[in-house]
Amino acid sequence: MDTLENRLQKRMHVSLYALLVLTMLLAISILLESCTDQCDIKSEYVYLEPVYTTVEELRASIEVTDPDTINNVGQIYLKDNILFVNDPGKGIHIIDNHNPAHPTPKKFLKVPGNFDMAIKGNTLYADSYVDLIAFDISNINSIKEAGRLEGIFKNYKSFGIATDVNCCVITDWKEKRTVYLSESDCDVNMQPWGGVYYEGGIAFNLAADASSKAAVNPGSGSGPGVGGSLARFTINGDHLYMLDGGDLQVADISAENTPVAKNRSYISWDIETIFPYKKNLFIGSSSGMHILDVSTPETPVKLSTYEHVRSCDPVVVDDKYAYVTLRSGTTCQGFTNQLEIIDVENLRSPKLLKTYPMTNPHGLGIDNTTLFICDGNDGLKAFNAADINTIDKNLLAHYKEINARDVIPFNNTLIMVGEDGLFQYDYTNPKDIRLLSTIAIYDED
Amino acid sequence: MRIRILLLLSICIGPSASAQSDSSVVSKHKVVYYNNILAGGLLGESGKGSGFTVSTTHGIRINRFSIGAGVGFDSYFDWKTVPVFGTIEVDFARLRKNAFFVQINGGYAEAARVRREEWITDYREYGGPMMSYMLGYKMKAEKFSLYILAGQKFQEAHFSYGIPLWSSFAPAPSTTIEESMNRLVVQLGFGIH
Numbered sequence: 001m002d003t004l005e006n007r008l009q010k011r012m013h014v015s016l017y018a019l020l021v022l023t024m025l026l027a028i029s030i031l032l033e034s035c036t037d038q039c040d041i042k043s044e045y046v047y048l049e050p051v052y053t054t055v056e057e058l059r060a061s062i063e064v065t066d067p068d069t070i071n072n073v074g075q076i077y078l079k080d081n082i083l084f085v086n087d088p089g090k091g092i093h094i095i096d097n098h099n100p101a102h103p104t105p106k107k108f109l110k111v112p113g114n115f116d117m118a119i120k121g122n123t124l125y126a127d128s129y130v131d132l133i134a135f136d137i138s139n140i141n142s143i144k145e146a147g148r149l150e151g152i153f154k155n156y157k158s159f160g161i162a163t164d165v166n167c168c169v170i171t172d173w174k175e176k177r178t179v180y181l182s183e184s185d186c187d188v189n190m191q192p193w194g195g196v197y198y199e200g201g202i203a204f205n206l207a208a209d210a211s212s213k214a215a216v217n218p219g220s221g222s223g224p225g226v227g228g229s230l231a232r233f234t235i236n237g238d239h240l241y242m243l244d245g246g247d248l249q250v251a252d253i254s255a256e257n258t259p260v261a262k263n264r265s266y267i268s269w270d271i272e273t274i275f276p277y278k279k280n281l282f283i284g285s286s287s288g289m290h291i292l293d294v295s296t297p298e299t300p301v302k303l304s305t306y307e308h309v310r311s312c313d314p315v316v317v318d319d320k321y322a323y324v325t326l327r328s329g330t331t332c333q334g335f336t337n338q339l340e341i342i343d344v345e346n347l348r349s350p351k352l353l354k355t356y357p358m359t360n361p362h363g364l365g366i367d368n369t370t371l372f373i374c375d376g377n378d379g380l381k382a383f384n385a386a387d388i389n390t391i392d393k394n395l396l397a398h399y400k401e402i403n404a405r406d407v408i409p410f411n412n413t414l415i416m417v418g419e420d421g422l423f424q425y426d427y428t429n430p431k432d433i434r435l436l437s438t439i440a441i442y443d444e445d
Numbered sequence: 446m447r448i449r450i451l452l453l454l455s456i457c458i459g460p461s462a463s464a465q466s467d468s469s470v471v472s473k474h475k476v477v478y479y480n481n482i483l484a485g486g487l488l489g490e491s492g493k494g495s496g497f498t499v500s501t502t503h504g505i506r507i508n509r510f511s512i513g514a515g516v517g518f519d520s521y522f523d524w525k526t527v528p529v530f531g532t533i534e535v536d537f538a539r540l541r542k543n544a545f546f547v548q549i550n551g552g553y554a555e556a557a558r559v560r561r562e563e564w565i566t567d568y569r570e571y572g573g574p575m576m577s578y579m580l581g582y583k584m585k586a587e588k589f590s591l592y593i594l595a596g597q598k599f600q601e602a603h604f605s606y607g608i609p610l611w612s613s614f615a616p617a618p619s620t621t622i623e624e625s626m627n628r629l630v631v632q633l634g635f636g637i638h
Contacts, residue, residue, distance in 0.1 A: 013540070020538075020545065035489045035597070040623040186523075186624055 039186040044179050051172035055150075058112055058129060058169065064143050067093065067105030069442045073417045075232075078408055079119040079225025082106075082140060083415065085422060085439075088115050092126060094140055100413045100424040101436040106140055112171065118233040118240060119225040123256040125233065125240055127153060129169045132242070134257050146257035155245025228406045228417075229273060229314040229363045236276040239297040243271050243283070250298050262298040277317040280347060284315040289324060291347050306342055306350040314363055320345050321353070321388060325361035325373065337361060339373060341388045356392050363406030365414075370396070370430050372414060374404035380416060382430045396430040479506045479513070481592055481636025487519060487628040496520040498598075498630060502532055506638065509536040519554070521626055524602050528554035528575040542585040548594065550577045556602035565606040567619065573601030577630060583638075590638040600626045 070093055074086035083097040091111040096104040113129030122138040123146065134147035151166070224235035232243040238254040239262070246269040250262040273284040281300060283290040288307035292300040308326060315324045322342040328335050339356040360376030371385035379402050384394035403418040414425040414433070422439040480503045487496035497520050504513020511534035519526045530552025536544040556572035579596030605621040 035627045035629050037489065037627060038625045040625070041620065042623075043618060043620045045618045 037186040039184045041182045041184060042179060043182075044177065046175055046177050048173040049176050050170040051174050052168040053112075053171040054168045055130065055166070058171070059131070059148075061110065061112055062128070062133070062145055063110045065108045065110055068108040070422070070439060071442055073405075073422060073441060075116055075228060075230060076406065076408060076415060076417055076422070077117055077119060077225050077227045077231075078410060078415065082137075084117060084119070084124070084225075085417075086114060086117060089113060092117060092124075094137075094143075095439070096140075097415075097424075100415075100426075103424065103437055103439060105439075107143065109135065109143055113169070116231065116233040116242070118227065118231070118235045120235050120240070120253055121256050123253070125235075125251075125253070125259065127233075127242070129153070129171070132240075132251065132259060134253075134259055136257060147259060149251065149259050149261055152249060152251070152261050153242075153244045155247065226408055226410060228408055229275060229316050229365065230406055232272075232274060234274045234276045234281070236279075236281065236294055237297060239294070241274060241276070241281060241294075241300075243267075243274055245269070246271060248274075248281075248283070248292075248300060250300070252298065263300075265300060267292075267302070273314045275315050275317060280317075282315050282317050282322060282344075284324065289315050289322060289342070289350070291344065291350065293347070303347045304350055306352075308336075308340065308352075316364055316366055317344060318366060322350065323364055323366060323371065323385075325358065325364050327358070327360050327362065327376070339364075339391070341391075354388055354391070362404065365407040365409040367409040367427075370409065370427065372407045372409055372416075372427075374407055374416065374418070376405070377403050380404040380407070380433075382427065382433065384430070397433050399433065475507075477506045477638070479504055479511060479590075479636060479638050481590070481634050483592060483594065483632040483634030485594075485630060485632030485634075487521065487598065487630055489522070489626070489628050496522065496628070498632065500528070500632075502636075504532065509539075510534070515550070519598075519600065521600070521628070523560050523624070524556050524558055524600075524626070526554035526556045526572060526575070526600055526602065528552050528600070530575060544583055546581050546583065548577075548579040548581055548596070550579070551575065554600060554602070556600075558602070558604050567607035568604070569606075570604040571602065573603060573623075575600045579630065579632075585638060588637060590636055592632070592634040592636065594630070594632045594634075596630050598626075598628045598630045600628075602626070 070085060070087055072088050074088035077084040081098045083095040083103065085093040085095060087093060091114055092109040093105060094107045094109060096106050111126050111128045111133065114126050117124060117126045122136060124135040124137045126133050126135065130151050130153045132149040132152050133145055136144045136146040227234065234241050238252060240251040240253045240259060242249045242251065246266055247264050248267050249264045252260040252262050267283055267290055268285050270286040271283050272286060275282045279293060279295050281292040281294055283292065288305050290305050291303045293303050294300045315322055320343065322344045324340045324342060326336045326338050326340060328337055337358050337360050339358055339361060340352060341354045343351045343353050358373065358375050359378035362374040362376055364374065365372045366385065369384055369386040371383045371391065373381045375381050379398060379400040381398050382396040383391045384396055385391050403420060404416055406417050408415040409427065412426060412428045414427050416423045416425065421441045424436040426434045426436050480501065482501045484499045485497065487498050498517060500515050500517030502513045502515035504511055513532045515530055515532055517528050519528060530550045532548060532550045534546050534548040536546045538545040552575050554572045554575045556570060558570050561568065577596055577598035579594045581592055581594035583590045583592050601623060603621060603623045605619060607619045
C-alpha cells in the first residue's frame with residue numbers, strides 16, 4: 001500500500017543510496033590522487049681511498065732481508081746466473097740459479113713500490129715509486145744502495161691522482177664502504193655505470209702484463225742482463241730506458257752507480273713494454289708498436305709506428321722480424337688473440353707478414369729458431385719458427401696443464417712464470433721439454 | 446605505509462572487539478561458509494599502467510562479521526605478485542538482503558619483477574607485505590551473492606642487483622630497491638554466501 005510512510009521511507013532510501021554513491025565517488029577520487037608509488041633505494045658503494053706515505057719514510061725503508069716467500073710475480077730478469085724476480089710493489093727476490101734444477105733463494109731486496117728493473121754490470125736499477133735506485137750487487141750477500149735519482153718518475157702508478165714527489169706518494173688503497181639512501185617515485189632506471197665513487201680517484205692495475213722475448217743478447221760481466229718481454233726498463237749501451245706512463249725517460253748509466261737523468265719524451269699514452277735490438281727500441285702499446293732509433297742514445301727518434309687493433313701487445317725482435325702477440329682481456333680490451341709477424345727490415349715501414357690465431361697469448365721469447373709463446377690458460381707452446389710462413393704447422397710442443405704468462409729462454413733453459421709459480425725447463429730438445437724446478441707462489445689472499 | 450596499516454588495524458580491531466563482546470551470543474547465531482571470486486583493475490598514476498587483480502576468498506560468516514583467507518594474482522606495471530592473505534569483513538549497513546560492507550585484507554605476496562635489464566648481475570627479488578581496505582556492496586540472489594568493491598591496495602616488493610664492473614679491482618656496487626605500490630582497486634565478483 002502506497003502510504004505516506006512508505007513514500008517517505010523510499011525517498012529516504014533513495015537519498016541514502018545517493019549519499020553513499022557520492023561518498024564512494026569522493027573516496028575513489030581521493031584514493032586515485034594518492035595512488036603514487038614510492039621507491040626506497042639503498043645503494044652500497046665501495047670506493048678506494050688512497051693511503052699516503054712520505055717519501056722520507058719510503059726511502060728509509062729499503063733493506064735486504066733473508067729470502068721470503070713469493071706472493072706474486074712481476075718482471076723477471078736474468079744476469080750471470082742470478083735470477084731476479086720482482087714481487088710487484090714489494091721488492092725483488094734474488095735467486096742463485098747456477099743450477100736451474102736447484103735454484104736457491106739468497107736474499108729478498110725490499111723495495112717498496114718496485115715494479116721494474118734492469119741490470120748493467122754489477123748495478124741493479126729498480127724503481128721505487130717516484131725514485132730510481134741503483135743497487136750495488138757485486139756481492140749478492142751484501143747488496144747496498146749506491147745511488148738514487150729522486151723524483152724521476154712522474155707517472156708512477158698513481159692511477160690518475162697527482163703525486164707530489166716532494167711530499168708523499170700513494171702506497172696503498174683502503175677500501176671504504178658507503179651506503180647511500182634515497183627515495184624516488186620509482187621512475188629511475190638502473191644505471192650501468194653503477195655509481196662507483198671516483199672520490200679522490202680509483203686504482204686500476206696498469207702494470208704491464210707479462211710476455212717476454214727471449215734472450216737475444218743475454219749479457220754477462222759488464223753488460224746488461226736479460227729481461228722478459230713485458231719489461232718496461234731496458235738497457236742499451238750506456239743508457240737505461242724507462243717507460244713512465246706515456247713517456248720514455250732516458251738515464252745515462254755510463255757511471256753505473258750514479259745514473260744521470262737525461263731526455264724525457266712522450267711516445268703514446270698506452271705504451272706497455274720495451275724491447276731493445278741493436279740501435280733500436282721496440283715499444284709495444286695497446287694500439288701498436290713504435291720503433292725508435294737510439295743511434296743518438298739520449299734523444300731517441302721515432303722511426304715509425306705499426307698500428308694494430310686494440311689489445312695487449314708484448315713484442316720481441318730478431319734480425320728481420322718482430323713477433324707480436326695480441327690478446328684481449330679486461331684491461332687489454334679488444335677481441336683479438338693472435339701472433340703477428342712483422343717485417344722490420346725496413347724500420348721506417350714495418351709490414352705485417354703473417355698472423356696466427358692463439359688462445360690468449362701473453363709473453364713470448366725466441367731462441368734461435370725456437371719460438372716460445374705463453375698462451376695463458378692454454379699453456380706453453382713451442383714452435384719452430386725457421387719458416388715464418390709455416391709456424392702453425394711446426395708446433396714442437398704444447399704443454400696444456402700450466403698457466404703460462406712470460407718466459408726467458410736462455411742457454412737451453414726456459415724460465416717461465418705463470419699463476420702457480422716460477423718454472424724452469426730444459427729445452428735442449430724442444431720436443432721434449434723437461435721440468436727442472438719449481439718455485440711456488442704463495443697467494444697472500 | 447605504517448600509519449595506514451595502524452589505521453586499518455584500528456578499524457579492524459574495532460568491529461572485532463565488538464564481535465568479542467558479543468561472543469556470548471555468537472553461539473546463538475548460525476555460522477555459514479562463504480566464498481567469492483573477485484576480479485578487477487588496479488589503477489595507479491599515469492605512466493605506471495593499469496594492472497589487473499583476481500582473487501578468491503573462503504571463510505565463515507557470523508551474523509555481520511566474516512573472516513576468511515584467500516589467494517590471488519596481481520599484475521602491476523613492473524611486478525607480478527601472488528598474495529596470500531587473511532580477510533575481515535563487516536556489514537555496516539544492511540538494506541533488506543543486500544549490504545554495504547568494509548573489508549580489510551592483509552598478507553604477504555611473492556613477487557616477480559617483469560622488467561629486468563640484461564647487464565645487471567647478482568639479481569635478486571623478494572616479495573613483501575600486502576594490505577588493502579575496501580568498501581563494497583553485495584547483493585544476494587538466492588544462494589549467490591554479487592559483489593562490487595572499491596578501495597586501496599598497498600603492496601611492497603624488493604629487488605637488488607649488482608653492477609658488472611669492467612675492472613675487478615673493487616667490489617661491484619650493489620643496490621637494493623624497496624618498491625611500495627599503491628593502487629586504487631575496483632573489483633566485481635560473485636560467490637556463495
